[in-house]
Amino acid sequence: MAAARENAEYLPGARFPDSLQIEPDLAAALDGVNDLLVVVPSHAFRETLWRAAPHLRPGMRVAYAAKGFEPGSGKLPQEVVAEVLGADIAQAVVSGPTFAKEVAAGMPGAIVVASTNAAFSSSLVDALHHGHFRAYRSDDVVGVEVGGAVKNVVAVATGMSDGLGFGANARAALITRGLAEMVRLGTVLGGRHETFLGLAGVGDLVLTCTDDQSRNRRLGLALGRGEALADAQQEIRQVVEGVVAAREVMRLAQQHGIEMPISEQVHEVLYEGVTATAAFETLMARDPRVE
Helix, strand or coil, rough: CCCCCCEEECCCCCCCCCCCCCCCCCCHHHCCCEEEEECCCHHHHHHHHHHHHHCCCCCCEEEEEECCCCCCCCCHHHHHHHHHCCCCEEEEEECCCCHHHHHHCCCEEEEECCCCCCCHHHHHHHCCCCCCCEEECCCCCCHHHHHHHHHHHHHHHHHHHHHHHCCCHHHHHHHHHHHHHHHHHHHHCCCHHHHHHHHHHHHHHHHHHHHCCCCHHHHHHHCCCCCCCCHHHHCCCCCCCCHHHHHHHHHHHHHCCCCHHHHHHHHHHCCCCCHHHHHHHHCCCCCCCCC
């Protein structure tokens, strides 16, 4: 990347700006900086923080764009930050409906920066808000984090539906009822209802469920066509967060007694060998109820 001045494997053609330095040594990368932005998959988040911790100076602030629950523990990223770096460190989450390719091409987009530290969120918004790229502030860290995790599970479901050829009506129903599941879990965990109607909730949900740039949707499409999970993951070649999130979402749903039928069926397909067809038959056979 340093020589080519682009990420040829995952984002070919997007030239790095002159101000962006590529530094393979973590200690050197953190030398003299005030704010750290961690952008890694959820399963690598704790280890990345652990490796960074010895190089952090007093007063440094940590932001992250990881979307998902920690595998095995079901903890939100903010909880992992507090455990590894201490509860007093200023932290913020950056989330929202953004495909990297479109951001890199300068296409319009918007994100949300959530933190309980108003000064940190304001400075991050000022740094990220530029041209066609808009940034909004929030103090609902839990809501933003839950939205970024659950939407990946719903995207797998909508992908499976489209892979089965079920059409636009089914896709719209899954997105809508998936949002209801997101709200149920998110509010129980402490998020605010209105957050799930914003960029990190319905915004990211619509994006991930409807466009084939989404790895989670593409995985669902493959499963709906009858491909094996391992083959689909190998073809995508990148981390599909919905696979990990499905397990942790169901763990939390059971722990809190929350009904999440779409997420449950995604979990059954991913981990219990249920076919996409059988999963949708189970969903459609559910008793009618008040919306």
